[in-house]
Amino acid sequence: MYKFFVFCPRDEKIVEQIIHTASQAGAGTVGKYTHCAFITEGHGTWYPLPGAEPTIGKVRELSKEEEVRIEMECPKEKMQKVFEAVRKVHPYDKISIDAFSIERFE
Numbered sequence: 001m002y003k004f005f006v007f008c009p010r011d012e013k014i015v016e017q018i019i020h021t022a023s024q025a026g027a028g029t030v031g032k033y034t035h036c037a038f039i040t041e042g043h044g045t046w047y048p049l050p051g052a053e054p055t056i057g058k059v060r061e062l063s064k065e066e067e068v069r070i071e072m073e074c075p076k077e078k079m080q081k082v083f084e085a086v087r088k089v090h091p092y093d094k095i096s097i098d099a100f101s102i103e104r105f106e
Contacts, residue, residue: 002074004099006086007044009056010066015039017089018070025085026078038071053093073102 004027008014022028023035030036044067048054057063074082083097 001102001104002076002079002099003071003102004074004079004082004097005069005071006090006095006097007067007069008090008092008095010041010068014091015068015070018086019072021085021089022070022072022074022082025082027074027082028072030073036072040069040071042067042069055091055093074099 006018008018019028019035019037022037028034028036043064045062045064046054046057047062048057048059050059052059054063056065079099086097087095
């Protein structure tokens with residue numbers, strides 16, 4: 001099992017869409033529950049270089065925006081499908097999705 005996380009704007013509709021899309025692709029199932037996610041609020045910063053197409057902010061200007069970090073569990077064999085699905089609905093020009101292996105103790 002893996003846990004992945006992705007950052008996105010602090011916008012309830014976007015957050016819900018990412019969680020729903022990831023769940024439909026196979027993430028976020030814990031026992032008999034689906035759409036399981038943990039959301040942490042914070043601030044993200046970025047400085048778009050020439051050639052970037054930022055969704056928020058301008059090239060050559062530092063941006064600082066309210067964002068959330070969405071964490072969800074996902075079986076290894078479904079990770080690629082989940083990542084592809086999330087990238088299709090995510091609003092940012094470039095996103096990173098990070099994942100790490102976890103071991104569940106019940």
